[in-house]
C-alpha cells in the first residue's frame with residue numbers, strides 16, 4: 001500500500017505536475033505483476049486524478065483518502081459523498097472569491113475534498129491565507145472539516161475516516177490470502193494507517209528531514225530513490 005505524493009512521486013511546486021519517474025513507474029509495474037502481491041495506491045488525490053497518474057491496471061486505487069476506492073471487479077463510495085460533493089462546489093466558489101487577490105494560492109476541487117495549496121505564496125502571506133481559508137470554510141463545517149498538510153489547507157468530509165479505514169477495507173477483502181501488509185507514506189495523513197498496522201505489518205515513513213518529527217512508522221526512508229530500491233527488493 002503506497003501513498004502517491006512524497007512517496008512514489010517527488011513533491012513539486014505545482015501539484016498538477018506531480019508524476020512518477022520512469023524508474024519508479026517500471027518498478028511498480030514489475031511488482032504489480034507478481035501473483036503474490038496485491039498493490040494499492042492510497043492518496044488524498046481524487047480517484048480519477050490518481051488513476052491517470054499511476055496508469056496501472058489490476059491494482060487498487062483509493063482516492064480522497066479512501067472515500068472512493070476501486071479495484072479489480074470492485075468499487076466503493078462512502079454513502080455521504082453525494083452531499084459532500086455539492087458542498088465542495090459551494091466552498092470552491094466562495095474560496096475563489098476570497099483568495100482572488102492573494103498571490104500564489106491554488107484551489108483544487110477534488111470532488112469529495114478541496115485543497116488550497118500555498119507552497120507558491122510568499123511566506124509572509126501564509127498566516128493571512130490560513131485565516132481567510134478558515135473563515136471561508138466555517139459555514140461548511142457540518143460537512144467539511146479543515147485539516148493541515150504539507151503547505152496545504154485541506155477540507156475533507158466531516159466523517160470519521162482516514163487512510164486506516166482504506167487499509168482496513170483492503171485487508172478485509174484479502175483476508176483469505178493472509179497478506180503481510182506493507183504501507184509507505186510521507187505525511188500526517190499516513191499516520192492513522194501506520195497506527196492501524198502496528199504489530200500487523202511493516203510501515204515506512206518517507207522523510208528527507210533529519211530533524212523529522214514523531215511517526216508511528218517502523219522504518220524511515222530518505223528519498224524516492226530509496227523507495228524505488230525497496231520496491232525492487234520485493235520483486
Ligand SMILES: [Mg+2]
Nearest residue numbers: 003005006187
Ligand atoms: Mg504523501
